[in-house]
Each structure stands twice: as structure tokens, then as C-alpha cells.
Amino acid sequence: MDESSEGAAPSTGTEAGAGVEEEIGAEVAHEDETDLDEEIFSTSLTAQELQERLEGDSQPVIAYVSNTPIQGSYIEGSIALPSKSLIQADGSLKTIADLAGVLGKAGISEEDDLVIYGDCLSCGDATFLYWAMKYLGHQNVAVLRGSQQDWSAAGISLSGATSAIAEAVYIPDPRPELLADYESVASGNFAVVDVRAPDQFGAGHIDGAINIDYNRVIEGSWLKDDSALTEIFSDLEKDRTVAVYTKNGGQASIVWYALMLQGYDARLYTWNDWLGHQS
The missing domain is CATH 3.40.250.10 (Rhodanese-like domain)
Structure with a gap:
């Protein structure tokens, strides 16, 4: 996607x-x-x-x-x-x-x-x-x-x-627990991960979000191994729900999938939805 x-x-x-x-x-x-x-x-x-x-x-x-x-x-x-x-x-x-x-x-x-x-x-x-x-x-x-x-x-x-x-x-x-909505993300209760490229993140992002470019979790035709993913996600707490987003969610699902494999409660979200609530 x-x-x-x-x-x-x-x-x-x-x-x-x-x-x-x-x-x-x-x-x-x-x-x-x-x-x-x-x-x-x-x-x-x-x-x-x-x-x-x-x-x-x-x-x-x-x-x-x-x-x-x-x-x-x-x-x-x-x-x-x-x-x-x-x-x-x-x-x-x-x-x-x-x-x-x-x-x-x-x-x-x-x-x-x-x-x-x-x-x-x-x-x-x-x-x-x-x-x-x-x-x-x-x-x-x-x-x-x-x-x-x-x-x-x-x-x-x-x-x-x-x-x-x-x-x-x-x-x-x-x-329905697999979905993140605006209210949940805006509440500050979730950790928020923006998986777009750093330049896109720098141009604007959800307050409090951290940037993990989705390409960082990929190696060859599959995901990186557990030890590498553990290091990449080291700033995220296992007992806190994570909302993962890109512009419209497609490539965010790559990081969602990797987080799921690592045992996180991760949910998909989109930058477009966030922007739609700012106007």
C-alpha cells in the first residue's frame, strides 16, 4: 500500500x-x-x-x-x-x-x-x-x-x-481495539509513533510523537530480527499502548506489525485524520 x-x-x-x-x-x-x-x-x-x-x-x-x-x-x-x-x-x-x-x-x-x-x-x-x-x-x-x-x-x-x-x-x-481514534491519540494516554521519513516528521507531526522511519524495521525482503527491533523500539514502554501513523496508514502497518510481533499493544492511526481535526 x-x-x-x-x-x-x-x-x-x-x-x-x-x-x-x-x-x-x-x-x-x-x-x-x-x-x-x-x-x-x-x-x-x-x-x-x-x-x-x-x-x-x-x-x-x-x-x-x-x-x-x-x-x-x-x-x-x-x-x-x-x-x-x-x-x-x-x-x-x-x-x-x-x-x-x-x-x-x-x-x-x-x-x-x-x-x-x-x-x-x-x-x-x-x-x-x-x-x-x-x-x-x-x-x-x-x-x-x-x-x-x-x-x-x-x-x-x-x-x-x-x-x-x-x-x-x-x-x-x-x-475495535485495533483502531486508534483522534480522542485517544489527543488525550496523551498513548505513545505516538510517526513512521514517516525524518524530513516529513520535521515538517509537522503530532505533539509528543517520536519518529521511527518505517524503513528502519525492514531488512531485505522482511523485518529485522528481534534484537534489532528491540533496540529500535527501546524508547517505547511495553505497558503503554502505541498509536502508529503515516499519512494515510498503509506503511504505518509495517511498524504496527513489527510492534505486534514484539508484544506491544499497537494501534493504527493516520496523519490525515489528525489534520482533519485541526481545522
Whole structure:
């Protein structure tokens, strides 16, 4: 979800009558999950782990989520689920009902094992889709790691085009705690992280925000290791909720995802929403 593209990522502005469901926020581990559940509901998969699932009895739904055609080959059987399909023309997130409709039309149900991948991690498409699925309460969703070379090496079949599958009915179980709104951010109760480039941060930012450029958490085609992320997030307290923002939220989801992996209660927010409340 490259934020350089006009309208390519959601604003979190709340429209009249829309309520919190049209905003963008933390993965909270369910204490009653068993070790097996934690293995099944992993946050990411390697190519080899995906191949093992493809060889199993229950086939995952694999979705290509970038907004432009892939440079190379798709994983065979992938459906197209561009991240921009989750947002409205004005850049705000679609309603819960509309999001469920998009997923159902794509052939996804809430019971599916969903694997998502995109053409570049730094665009934010895959991490934004992961956030959106968690926002809708989807249990079994993971981001695919690695390159096309890794997929081929693992024996995953590739194709020159995406596929279509039968439509489904998606029943969401929303998790509104994943959203940050203006009042929560303005209250000063949250730690606030601006993940834009330093020059953008210097040109204007939310009072009290710290700057962690989203590129700092990326290494190659994936996130940096735990020790590096721990150092990057060292100024943040684990017991304080973190609101993460960029212009319209897309690339903020990269840092949200990294914070979630490190055990933070992180929520997605946008600079556009903040500016909208200043006028």
C-alpha cells in the first residue's frame, strides 16, 4: 500500500454515523490458545512452511494483495485481493459490512486459512491486509516471507496469472481495539509513533510523537530480527499502548506489525485524520 499513490491507503476519519468501524489499531494474544493453535495461527510463513500446507489435506486460500501486477510469477492458485479494495474513494476504510462483502466476493470466509503476499514489503500492502483481517477478527492469517526464488526452491508451483474461486459469505467478528481514534491519540494516554521519513516528521507531526522511519524495521525482503527491533523500539514502554501513523496508514502497518510481533499493544492511526481535526 504505497502511500505515494493517491487514495491508495485508508484515512481513519470518522464520518457521521460511521462510528469506530471506519477507523484504523493491537494484536492481543488469546490466553486460551494451545501450543498447537499458536503454531497454526502463525503471523508469517516461510516458503517451505507454505509448501507443507499445500501438501496437506486442508488447502489455504492464497491472496496476492499488491495493487499492481507482480514482477515475475504468482503462486499458482492465488486470488487477487488488492489492498485498495478495502478502502473507499475518499481514502477512508470501508465499513465492516463492506469489508466482509469484498472478502466474500473474493471467495474468502472467516474459517479459511489465509496466506497473503505482495510484491514488496515496503509498500505496506501485505501488513495492511494482515491488520485488516485481524481487525475483522480473522483467526488464521499469515504473511508469506521470502522471494520468488524461495518459492521455487521450496517446490511451490507458479503461474503467470491469478485465479478466481467461488464466492463465499464472510462473517466478521470485529476487534475495535485495533483502531486508534483522534480522542485517544489527543488525550496523551498513548505513545505516538510517526513512521514517516525524518524530513516529513520535521515538517509537522503530532505533539509528543517520536519518529521511527518505517524503513528502519525492514531488512531485505522482511523485518529485522528481534534484537534489532528491540533496540529500535527501546524508547517505547511495553505497558503503554502505541498509536502508529503515516499519512494515510498503509506503511504505518509495517511498524504496527513489527510492534505486534514484539508484544506491544499497537494501534493504527493516520496523519490525515489528525489534520482533519485541526481545522
